[in-house]
Amino acid sequence: MRINVYLSSRGLCSRREADRLIEQGEVTVNGKPARLAMDIADTDDVIFKGKPVAKTTKDNVYILLNKPRGIISTTEAEKKDNIISYIHYPRRIFPVGRLDKDSSGLIILTTDGQIVNKILRSENRHEKEYVVRTWRPFDKDFIVEMASGVNIYNPVRHRIETTKPCKLKKLENDLFSIILTQGLNRQIRRMVKALGNEVIELERVRIMNLEKGDLSEGSWRYIEGRELETLMSLVGENSQNTK
Numbered sequence: 038m039r040i041n042v043y044l045s046s047r048g049l050c051s052r053r054e055a056d057r058l059i060e061q062g063e064v065t066v067n068g069k070p071a072r073l074a075m076d077i078a079d080t081d082d083v084i085f086k087g088k089p090v091a092k093t094t095k096d097n098v099y100i101l102l103n104k105p106r107g108i109i110s111t112t113e114a115e116k117k118d119n120i121i122s123y124i125h126y127p128r129r130i131f132p133v134g135r136l137d138k139d140s141s142g143l144i145i146l147t148t149d150g151q152i153v154n155k156i157l158r159s160e161n162r163h164e165k166e167y168v169v170r171t172w173r174p175f176d177k178d179f180i181v182e183m184a185s186g187v188n189i190y191n192p193v194r195h196r197i198e199t200t201k202p203c204k205l206k207k208l209e210n211d212l213f214s215i216i217l218t219q220g221l222n223r224q225i226r227r228m229v230k231a232l233g234n235e236v237i238e239l240e241r242v243r244i245m246n247l248e249k250g251d252l253s254e255g256s257w258r259y260i261e262g263r264e265l266e267t268l269m270s271l272v273g274e275n276s277q278n279t280k
Contacts, residue, residue, distance in 0.1 A: 066084075100130065
């Protein structure tokens with residue numbers, strides 16, 4: 038991983054500021070002055086402005102990406118614009134669930150195969166929050182019907198299903214937020230279409246306790262510390278699995 042990306046992903050500074058600090062001699066790697074565009078491994082000792090940067094040598098890595106539109110949530114390297122090539126992380130990681138190509142927002146990537154099903158199982162009722170803009174304005178009945186449950190086609194089970202009740206809030210005449218505890222294929226888009234409208238923008242802004250905050254579109258950061266501990270407690274994992 039490039040050193041400016043490494044420092045940025047640790048939340049220490051922006052990539053541009055990292056380059057400036059490297060030029061000023063504020064960063065060392067294994068006791069030597071860092072160089073612009075040098076690659077960093079998890080085992081390297083990095084000092085940033087006089088303080089050691091915590092290593093990411095845990096057995097498992099947890100990453101939160103603010104996925105831009107156009108990137109596909111697949112590990113298939115031969116597919117153009119796949120999420121793994123986009124991040125280009127030095128270890129083998131995979132996305133937790135999917136966020137379709139035309140949608141943007143938060144998605145978790147990890148080396149931890151044990152956590153995937155615990156996050157995705159609908160019976161665990163883990164919340165995911167989205168902000169959705171529709172093709173045309175909607176009325177109060179639209180919000181009520183969306184929140185109560187909508188009959189949509191489930192292509193996995195090849196049948197019509199009624200979505201589970203969910204929480205909605207109108208933000209503008211054509212914009213609403215929605216909190217789901219299930220994740221059917223293209224669920225929100227199918228729900229909106231079933232009610233005679235169409236989604237033109239869809240962004241996931243929260244996964245359980247993980248919020249977008251100031252994570253810009255296309256950027257990623259590690260999930261660690263108290264945030265990771267909370268995530269693990271929500272999925273029933275103990276802290277030993279993160280070390």
